[in-house]
Structure formats: structure tokens, C-alpha cells
Amino acid sequence: MSDTVLSVSRLSVSFGVKSAATKTVAKVVDGISFELNAGEVLGLVGESGCGKSITAAALMGLLPSPPALMVAEHILLGDKDLSALDESGLRQVRGSEISMIFQEPLTALDPVFKIGSQLSAVIRRHQGKDRKNAFTTAVEMLGRVGIADAARIMKSYPHQLSGGMRQRVMIAMAMACRPRVLLADEPTTALDVTTQAQVLARLADLGRDSDTAILLITHDLGVVAQACDRALVMYCGRIVEQAPVAELFANPAHPYTAGLLAAVPHVSREGVRPVCAIPGSVPHPAALPAGCHFADRCDRADNQCRAHVPRLQSLEESEIAQPHRHACFHPLPKAAM
Amino acid sequence: MTAPTPPLLSIRDLLVQYPAAASGKRTLAAVNEVSFDIQPGSIFGLVGESGSGKTSLAHAIVQLVRPAAGKILFHGDNLVTMKEKELRSARRNIQLVFQDPLVSLSPRRSILQSLLEPLNHFRIGASGQRRSRAMNALETVGLDQGVQHRYPHELSGGQRQRAALARALITEPELIIADEAVSSLDVSVQARILELILHLREKTGVAFLFISHDLAVIQQLADVVAVMYLGKMLEIAPAGTLFRDAAHPYTRALLDAVPAPDPGHDKPLVLSGEPPSPLTPPSGCVFHTRCPAVMKQCEKIQPAEKHIIEPESSPSAHLVRCHLWNS
């Protein structure tokens, strides 16, 4: 049932950092590997600066180079290696096989064209439909993302729509060609909670209908819990934990994951559940500690953690189809819950 | 209970209007007949989505905008009718903290300069002592004295928000208005700022008007919670009551829509539609276009304020504006 549609192996991205006298290199994404299966929603979660957005941009081939330097063993989308494609090859793939939506759709939509013409242009370019067919498909797509009065929206300019409407349009545009993979970079962060719930639900429905795998990048563990099947936790450019969502929330193995979970406030009928902060602060990407990047903030860390980089490994007892992996020498024991 | 203490801040029928630029002489009522009280030393949580008028309310309280009608009573004195000179003491006692401390601290002034500015302006303490006061404020918010010569962009997000809090605290105010003060922070940092706010209230007895779109954050702090929608206050209740027995359908929808960081939790009830534009608010109850429990009278008649819990029986009344409760 789980066909791999996107397989990323040892992806690294670094930036040259100029300071007063020296030129150093900041490794923003550090050799990450993961697989995305057909029809699943995979969460990529982490705090600002952990490299999650850079990862998505790298997958799309959208990183400006220089200053960015991207290296990967492979990024396989079906049988195509995206890391080996040139710009024109990537342009073929983008929009038709792999699409992306962003946090702020206002900046991603062209302000001087009407929604209708932007949406049908995408459909015409990638599906070779004529003007009339593309228009019909566009209206149909808007309906599928939950826009009731599609005809009016087609005639509007981006700034005339609310944030939620704009994000729906972006989703319609990204999903118009039924891509195999959709990268969604904080798609609901700029939206109000009631709108966020609607947009997330639509996104999941559409993904299921067109068998598109979604990589949902977010800082919000609530969004991960509600919308994702599996999740990857990123810290300082590395994946520190990977697990099915239920397993991740019930039995976090990496102390960072556990720390994040404890820091998120819950809304609860039963009263206040106080939050716990993670001590210390995120190190600068140009001055990362050797070994485990989380060691300085971790109460389980010892000399081994400070000297060696922990590899992503499976938890012994989880011999299920979707393994629970973590990058920690001293993982937390399974919670007695 | 003993005799109720007089409120620190009382808002009565506050109306804040802006000219709607594109549409000639029409006005936009960002805050529409809002009333509430904040008790000394309490944390009053105000929740609302974008366009609810929560920021306009904050700006009206510190007189950045002049309200069109209504009263803002601070210790019983109406700030709305005061002249700038008479406002001086209120301005000292009500401080504002913003969402993004990178832009709320003056970018070309050092942290120390930013801290000294209110002290010099209000002539607090002898000029020789002001520096040590600034150092105390830094210590109170948990910042090292070394940051005094830094500039805002040289600090991390959490440090900047601490510095912004230090600046707000330095005049020893009785009320701090925090407008989305933790919304731009990462969760691990946010947790520490929430702890700090509780600690500051404990230590200095300052009251907070804590404005946020995030109910989970509000629950961490607030004693009393108010819910705004399109300029109207739809519900006010003690925090425990509101999170347990929310009365207004909008509050319930809002509570359901917050994605719980718990995969076992029920999928959120999806509220349809989006808030209408504040330029053209719906007639009757402002929420009726999206309300799952809408009735005929909701489209025509504005619901009156209704006490579910009378003020005498609890530290704060439970108020709701909804026809469901008006029978």
C-alpha cells in the first residue's frame, strides 16, 4: 500500500556566512534522508531556523545558488532524480509532478492578474488544454477547494480576497494537475484558527482524492497531530525523530521532541496544564556544537553525545511497517501511558 | 466574600471608528460598544481572530486613537476626555508590549537607551539612579546586564521580548497591555515568556490585558477571558468557566478549531465560511452568518448582554451576547 513517490537521500544545504573578517559555512540542512509515500501526509516539524523551509525549497530546486550550496545523493521523484535535473528539466516537473504552496499566498500570486487567468494559465501550460477547457477545469478546481462562488472569485484580483480564500486558490493551482507530491510550507500559519481548520481539512481531502503525497511543513504540533499520518522532527538541520503521528506523540524517543511536546500549550476543558520550556537556546547555524546539536540543552547528554553524531536508528521494539526512528544515544523509555 | 475591589480599568460602551478610506464618508467600527473591567493584579485574556478589533481596543486604551464614544476609566478617571497633560500619569501606569519586539524596540538605540527613555520622560528617580533602575529591570526579566549595550537586532527573539517587557516594567505600571506578545516566538521560547509573565504578575502585582488569537496561550495565563468578533464582545467569563462551559456558539467553535497537539483528539468541528469584512458587518448578531445555532431573530435583532453568572457570586461575571440565552 505504501508506494514511495519521493525518496530523498543525504540532502545537504549550506550557506556561506560572511562576518567581519572570516567566511564560514553554515550547514542549514545536514544530510537528511526520508521517504514520502503515495497518498500520505507527512509532517516536517521544527522551530524557526531548523531548516524545514530550506528543505522544501531545495526539493523544488528553488534555492538561489549562490549563496546556497545544495548536495544530495539523490532526490528521486518516481524514476526522475531531481538533484540531477537542470533548470529546464525542473521546470517541466514543477507544477505538474511536484507543486508547492507557501505561508503567504498574497506574495505567491501575481497581483496584476485575475485569479481566473492565473489558474487557467497553469492548467493550460501543464495539461495542454485549450482556453475554454482550462477555464472549466479551473472553476471545478475552485469548487473542490471549497469555494462556492467560483465564478466571482475567477474575476477577482488576489488583493480582493481574504487570506483563507487566497490560500484555497493556491491549493487549487497547486493541485490542478494532480501532482504526485505537494510541498506545503506553513500553509495555514497566517490564517485564523477557524479558517485554518477548514483549509487543512480541504487539503487532506484533495490529497486523498488525487493520491497526492503531501509534505506538510509546520512549526505547529497541533497541526501535525490533526493533519498528518507520519512526522519528521527537525532540529538544526537534522532529522532527530521520525514516527507515525500517534506513536510520536505518545512515545517521543528524542529528548527534543519530548521537550517540544511539553512546551506546547493545550486548550483543555479540565483546566490549565502548565507548559515547560526547553532550557538554553537554538545554536547559530554557523556555530553548531560537534556531536548531537541538542546536547547542550539536553539533560540526558553525556560525553558521547558531545563527541559523536547520533545516526537515525529504529527503536528496537517497533518492527511495524512504518518504523519509529530517532537520532539519540539515550532515547527516552516508552512512556507508561 | 469581602467588598469587591474597585476595578483598575473599566471600559464602558467603547466605540472606535476609522474612516473607511475607499468608501467616502462611511466609517468602520473596529470596536463596537464594548464594556469590561480589569481588576488590579489580574490577567485579562482577550481572544479574537483578525479583524475582531482587539488591537484597536489596545490602541484606544493607551490613547493612540481617540475613541468616538464611550468611556475608558482608569482608577475611575475617564481617559477619553482628558487633555494630553492630564494623561501623563495614566501613560506612565499603562504600558504596551507588541507582537514583534524587533520592531517595537527602536532599531538604532541600544537596549539601555530604550530603557532610559521612559524614565527620563516621566522623570522617574534621580538621574543618577536611572541606570541602576534599568539594570534592575533587566534582572527582573532574566536578562544579563551585558545586553544593555546591544541593539535589538543583536538579540534573539526571546531576549528581545524580555527587553520589551523590561521597558514596559520600568515605569512600574499597574497595567501592561500585551498585544500578541508571544505569537512570533517559537514554542520553546514562548513557554519561557509565559512563565515570565506569571512571575512578573506575582512579583510586581501588575495587571495584564493579554491579547492573543491563540486560546491555548490565553488559557496558560488568564484569570478572565473575553471573546471578540467583528468589534463586538461576545462572551466574558472567568477562565475556568469559559474553557469548561463556553456559552456562545462562536467561543465553542473557536475552542474546537484549535488543533490539539494530541492525535487521539476528535477532529475539529469545522466552522464554515470566513469572518465578514468589518466594513460591512452583518445585521443583528454579528456572528449569525456563520453560527451553527442560528435562529430567525439573530438576523434582525442584536442580542443583549446577558449574565449567566451574576457578578456577586464570583470574581467575575459570566456574560454572553446571544439569543440562545435570552429566553
Place this chain on the structure above:
Amino acid sequence: MIAPSAGTIIATRRGSIAGDRAASSRVWSSLRRDRAGLFGLAIVGLFFLVAVGVWLGWLGQGWSAADGGRWESAGPDHWLGTNVLGQDIFQRAVYSVRTAFEIGLLVALLSTLLGALLGGLSGWYSHSWVDDSILWLKGVLDSIPFYLFVAAVAFALQGWPWAMHLAMIATFWTTTGRLVRGEVMRLKSREFVLSARAIGLPVHLILLRHILPNTLHILLVQATIAFVAAIKTEVILSFLGLGVQDGVSWGLMLAESTQEVLAGHFNNFLAASLMLFLLLLGFNLLADAMQDAFDPRQNAL
């Protein structure tokens, strides 16, 4: 679309590495890494020393003495030969450095100050009558062809040595004013300005402490541009006879040389245009480097 977001992630973390260096020293360290900028600074510095030398009476004092023969060629007495009146071309070219700096500094300083003042007022009181009238004034000045305007002022104030300066200051401020107005309008709604207003700080203090310091990058760059423009304009106006009234300048030398070049004497022409070229080159290099140094995004990575 993704490029800025990738950049900002790094940019927001810059702070922790930047240490406790103040903004000004960061600008300086950025400038120091820019070789072309340093070269420009060296040229401008050298010219400035010459100008100071002239002011102090150490250099170029013999510019007006006609103690040579007509059109003498270069030699030990007259390093670059003499002009039609027998005046020393080298001395005149050196003395003109002072003229250039006088005009450049005066015009750059006053036009930038005027632009900051009018732009600041217009931005703070945007969409009020103050703003409207300043915009109207700017519109009128911008719509008159510049050389026509200068000629008109020069004619109207004929004989007054500062007519040219006045004309330049009156027109050069408009670009600065427009840029400052936009920046002030942007800053006005920033939260640090709101917090200053919320504690009741009076308007003049808010403008002085919180707004103008944040337009400094515009002002410095605009001042360098105005400096270069003023020197260039002086040359053209003097060439046309509308410029420097008494004294000497590269523009006057070029005007003289028009007759000489036809007669095969190039010294005057070469001396004036080379000096002008060198100074402008130096200044443009410096201005570019300053623009980069003050652009915060350039410092981010």
C-alpha cells in the same frame, strides 16, 4: 518567492554572531572589505587634503598670477604649462579642487538637510495640507527642466555669487525628500514609534530620536549623490558662463580650453577633465560601497 524566506531565516539569527558591535562599526567593517570602495575613499581623501591645503593657503595660491608667457608648454616653472593669459594651469587645477569641494559640500549638506526636513514633515503629516503643499512644491520643481531653472535663477540673481548654489539646493532636495517621506510613512506605523507615542513623547522628540536616525542611510547616500551631481553641474554651468563668478573652477578652465584646443593647446583641457574624472570616479566608487554597507540585507550573509 522562496529566496527571501531562506535569507530571512539566516538574517534573523545574524544578531547572535554579530556580538556587541554597534551599527556604525558594522558599516565600517563592511566598507573595509570592499576594495573598490577603499580605492574610492583614498582618492576622495587625497582630493580633500588638497582642498584643505588650498583653504589653508599652502597650495595653489598662484592661480591668478599671470607670470608666464602665453601658452607655455610644461616645464619646471609651470608644471602643466600656462593658459592664454600666462597663468599656471597646474596651480589653477589645484585651486579648483577647493572650488569643487566648496560647492559639493555646501550643496550636498544643505539639499540633504532640506530634503530630510521637508520629506520628514510630509511623511509624518501625510495626507494633510502640510504634505499636500510640500508635494505640490516638489511637483513644480521637478517639472521645470533643471538647466532652464538654474539659468533662470542665475539670470534673476545676476552677479550674486551664490545663485548657482541656491538653484542646486532648491532642486536637489526633491529626490531625498521623496525617499525620506516614504521611509517616514513606513516607520510611523512601526511599533517602536507607537510605543514612543504611547508614553506621550512629543512629536519633535519622536522625529529626532526614533525616526530620523532610521533614515540616516538614505541621507548619507543621497548626500554623496548630491555631492557628485553638484560638482558635475558646476562644471556645466561654469562652461555655459552661469556658474562660478569669481575664482577658478574646472568648468571655467574647460570653457577657456574650447578656444585653445582648436589652436592645438590641450593642457588646460586635459588638466581640468582628468582632475574632474578622478574625483568623480573616486566618489562614485565610495558611494556604491556606502550604499552596500548601509543595506542591511548585504550584511546578513
